Every structure is written in C-alpha cells, then in structure tokens.
Amino acid sequence: MKKFLSLVLMAAMLLSVAGCSSPAKPAESTPSGDAAATGKLVVYSPNSEGLMNSVIPLFEETYGVEVEVIQAGTGELIKRIQSEKDDPYADIMFGGAHSQYISNPDLWESYVSPADATLPEAYQNKSGFTTSYVLDGSVLIVNKDLIGDIKIESYEDLLNPALKGKIAMGDPATSSSAFAQLTNILLAMGGYESEEAWDYVGKLIEQLDGKVASGSSAVYKSVADGEMIVGLSYEDPCAQLVRDGANVELVYPTEGAVYLPATSGIIKGAKNMDNAKKFIDFILTPEVQDIFGTTLTNRPALAEAQTADYMTPIAEITTIDEDREWVNSNKDALATKYTDLFASLQK
Structure with a gap:
C-alpha cells in the first residue's frame, strides 16, 4: 500500500503514517468490468490491519488506484464523517456494525452493487446504502x-x-x-x-x-x-x-x-465516487470473498466462498x-x- 495512515484518537487526533505489504495476487482476482480506473480512494476503517492487508493492496494493484487508509474505532469515525458532511475527506467507510450505518442514514450515498444479489437474502443491501462483506x-x-x-x-x-x-x-x-x-x-x-x-x-x-x-x-x-x-x-x-x-x-x-454482518458504505458526497463504487463491487467478488474465508477468521458474506479448515462449514x-x-x-x-x-x- 502506498500510504497507510493510522488515526491516533487523542485530543488533537494526530495522524501517523505506516506502511503495509501487499499479499500475492491470487489467480483470476480481477473482477469483471473495466479495471482501468486511476486516481485515489480514501478509506475510513475500524478493521484490523490483517483484514486491511488482505484487501487494500490487491485493490490498488487491480485498479491502479492509490488508497489512503485512516483507521480508528467505528464511533470516532462516524463522528468524523458527521463533522465533515459539508466537505467529506473520505470516500468509503469500510467496516462497522450494520446498526451504526442505519442509525446515520444521512451520511451515506445510495449504491447497491450488482454483486449484492449474490449474497444470502438476509445480508443483502435492503437499505440502499449498506453493503455486507463478512459475518x-x-x-x-x-x-x-x-x-x-x-x-x-x-x-x-x-x-x-x-x-x-x-x-x-x-x-x-x-x-x-x-x-x-x-x-x-x-x-x-x-x-x-x-x-x-x-x-x-x-x-x-x-x-x-x-x-x-x-x-x-x-x-x-x-x-x-x-x-x-x-x-x-x-x-x-x-x-x-x-x-x-x-x-x-x-x-x-x-x-x-x-450471524451479524460487518458493513461498508460510500460516504455521501464522496470526491472519488467512481473508485468508491468499484471498491464496493470489489469486496463482493468471489476472489476477495475467498481471501476473507481462507486467510481470516470472519465468515465471508458470500455463502459459496471458500473457508479454511479451522472454520466449521456454515452448512x-x-x-x-x-x-x-x-x-x-x-x-x-x-x-x-x-x-x-x-x-x-x-x-
């Protein structure tokens, strides 16, 4: 990842920069559609570095997009998005409970990924702005x-x-x-x-x-x-x-x-809207869902995704x-x- 910022939530909310390495790209990892995007994407996330390292470098490699990540607790990031409503800094909120999104509907851009229909019905984007990716x-x-x-x-x-x-x-x-x-x-x-x-x-x-x-x-x-x-x-x-x-x-x-979903959503008024939509589509691809299931200890939202042998099959x-x-x-x-x-x- 070219830039990886960690948000230190203290009185001054100082930002520190940290690097993270890219995992090997899996076979056939490029999602369908135009992969020739360029530019930038800013992601707010409460997720662990392990989860971020499994997704962000691959997204950058696949699309040629430079991703800036700012990490903190969900509640603090929600407050930051609220304070930036008139001039949003980030494009995506990647992680957090579904309830925290639903409680703040005015913060999110309406977007339903074409891949959302591949998820089990209980985890599909019925709000119009919440995308589930792990459970x-x-x-x-x-x-x-x-x-x-x-x-x-x-x-x-x-x-x-x-x-x-x-x-x-x-x-x-x-x-x-x-x-x-x-x-x-x-x-x-x-x-x-x-x-x-x-x-x-x-x-x-x-x-x-x-x-x-x-x-x-x-x-x-x-x-x-x-x-x-x-x-x-x-x-x-x-x-x-x-x-x-x-x-x-x-x-x-x-x-x-x-099983409750971890959620992602596009921040209303995002400056890099096209790349934000590509990111939402990307985390629902079978290739990325398989990475979640085989390298993490969360359940991928896609029922058909592969899981490691230390995870009991959902069936x-x-x-x-x-x-x-x-x-x-x-x-x-x-x-x-x-x-x-x-x-x-x-x-």
Missing part, C-alpha cells in the same frame, strides 16, 4: 482441559449446576458481543419479548454467580487461560485461538446462532436470522431490562 456469529468457547464429561452443545446446557461460577459473559449494556449474545439467546429461546426467553436469561444470570467479564476479550481469554470452563463470545477471536493451537473448541448452540451450523431493525430500535430497552434483572438476582 460474525455468536458462539460458545469451551476449555477442552476443564470440560471433562460435561456436555455443552446448547444454551440449555449452560444451566448445568456443575458450571455455576465457571461461565464467562460480559455486560450487554457495555459490550457489543455480550449484547449480541443476549439478543441471540432471546431469539433462540422464544423471542425478544417472550417471558420464556427472559426466564432463561434469569437462570443464566444465576449461573454466572455474580461474575461479569470486563470486556469482550476478557471472555475468551479467561476460557483459554483456564479460568473459566465456557464463555459466551463471538466467532472471530475464538476461531483465531483454534487456528493458533489453543486447547479450546467452538460450540454453535443447537438452538441457533445469529453444519444451525443459524437464525435476527430482526436487526427491531433490535436496533430497542437496544437501550433490552440492555436496561437485562441490567435490572441482573441486579435483582444478586444476593
């Missing part, structure tokens, strides 16, 4: 040294008395992965507002024995380090642990796992579809209800 699902991570003969195949299995105090979960009010687990549980156990589902949540809280993980990473790390037997986490970092040889395994609840996982619009509209109420229930069950 991340809620999972259970289990320490294989500690599990013994305890069966963990489902959410229901977490209510085994032998697991009391040995389950790691974050706070849905502050942790995005814990909130995703909460809504996954509610949907899987009867519905977001059903008494049966919330009754299960209460029983699970009692199993936590008052322990709350400090954040998303604390959940899977506590399991990998042998502090907890099982954790309610998300697939990406847990699959990385499996790939790297940790003695843990992933369990996909038999009641169903929700072997029971999946359920979240009502993302409803959940986004009721997020605060759900988190508050959980917090109140947790507090009421402490002795």
Whole structure:
C-alpha cells in the first residue's frame, strides 16, 4: 500500500503514517468490468490491519488506484464523517456494525452493487446504502482441559449446576458481543419479548454467580487461560485461538446462532465516487470473498466462498436470522431490562 495512515484518537487526533505489504495476487482476482480506473480512494476503517492487508493492496494493484487508509474505532469515525458532511475527506467507510450505518442514514450515498444479489437474502443491501462483506456469529468457547464429561452443545446446557461460577459473559449494556449474545439467546429461546426467553436469561444470570467479564476479550481469554470452563463470545477471536493451537473448541448452540454482518458504505458526497463504487463491487467478488474465508477468521458474506479448515462449514451450523431493525430500535430497552434483572438476582 502506498500510504497507510493510522488515526491516533487523542485530543488533537494526530495522524501517523505506516506502511503495509501487499499479499500475492491470487489467480483470476480481477473482477469483471473495466479495471482501468486511476486516481485515489480514501478509506475510513475500524478493521484490523490483517483484514486491511488482505484487501487494500490487491485493490490498488487491480485498479491502479492509490488508497489512503485512516483507521480508528467505528464511533470516532462516524463522528468524523458527521463533522465533515459539508466537505467529506473520505470516500468509503469500510467496516462497522450494520446498526451504526442505519442509525446515520444521512451520511451515506445510495449504491447497491450488482454483486449484492449474490449474497444470502438476509445480508443483502435492503437499505440502499449498506453493503455486507463478512459475518460474525455468536458462539460458545469451551476449555477442552476443564470440560471433562460435561456436555455443552446448547444454551440449555449452560444451566448445568456443575458450571455455576465457571461461565464467562460480559455486560450487554457495555459490550457489543455480550449484547449480541443476549439478543441471540432471546431469539433462540422464544423471542425478544417472550417471558420464556427472559426466564432463561434469569437462570443464566444465576449461573454466572455474580461474575461479569470486563470486556469482550476478557471472555475468551479467561476460557483459554483456564479460568473459566465456557464463555459466551463471538466467532472471530475464538476461531483465531483454534487456528493458533489453543486447547479450546467452538460450540454453535443447537438452538441457533445469529450471524451479524460487518458493513461498508460510500460516504455521501464522496470526491472519488467512481473508485468508491468499484471498491464496493470489489469486496463482493468471489476472489476477495475467498481471501476473507481462507486467510481470516470472519465468515465471508458470500455463502459459496471458500473457508479454511479451522472454520466449521456454515452448512453444519444451525443459524437464525435476527430482526436487526427491531433490535436496533430497542437496544437501550433490552440492555436496561437485562441490567435490572441482573441486579435483582444478586444476593
């Protein structure tokens, strides 16, 4: 990559420049259509350098476009885009939760890639401006040294008395992965507002024995380090642990796992509009989706994309579809209800 800027989010929001290397270009990696674009593309992204290194240099090589990347957290980048509405600096936001895009519809240019129709219907661009490219699902991570003969195949299995105090979960009010687990549980156990589902949540809280993980990473790390037997986490970092040889395994609840998309969108008024559209098309090509599936630990959005052998085939996982619009509209109420229930069950 010719330029790679890292956004340091401090009082002055200083920018520092860092280089990144290009991976080998895969066979037949050029997407269909005119690849003779030139010029520049400015990308804001919360994504990891590993993901960026798998995409940006190849896009530059394929199209002859110079890409400038500015990285920071999603919330900070959204604020920056809002402050630059009258004179946008970036062309693309690459990454972030679907809900964060939907909550700010005035920031995005309408564009639906011709390749969007190749995605599963649940992840297609129905808003007119949100393009899904990878998916991340809620999972259970289990320490294989500690599990013994305890069966963990489902959410229901977490209510085994032998697991009391040995389950790691974050706070849905502050942790995005814990909130995703909460809504996954509610949907899987009867519905977001059903008494049966919330009754299960209460029983699970009692199993936590008052322990709350400090954040998303604390959940899977506590399991990998042998502090907890099982954790309610998300697939990406847990699959990385499996790939790297940790003695843990992933369990996909038999009641169903929700997969949520990471999203990309064109910033309204982008100065390099043609290149921005090419980038959206590019990340949906089978070639790039295969790279996501074989070099990363996120799920490619394209169902037919290849995945590495350390990833369980999606066909072997029971999946359920979240009502993302409803959940986004009721997020605060759900988190508050959980917090109140947790507090009421402490002795």
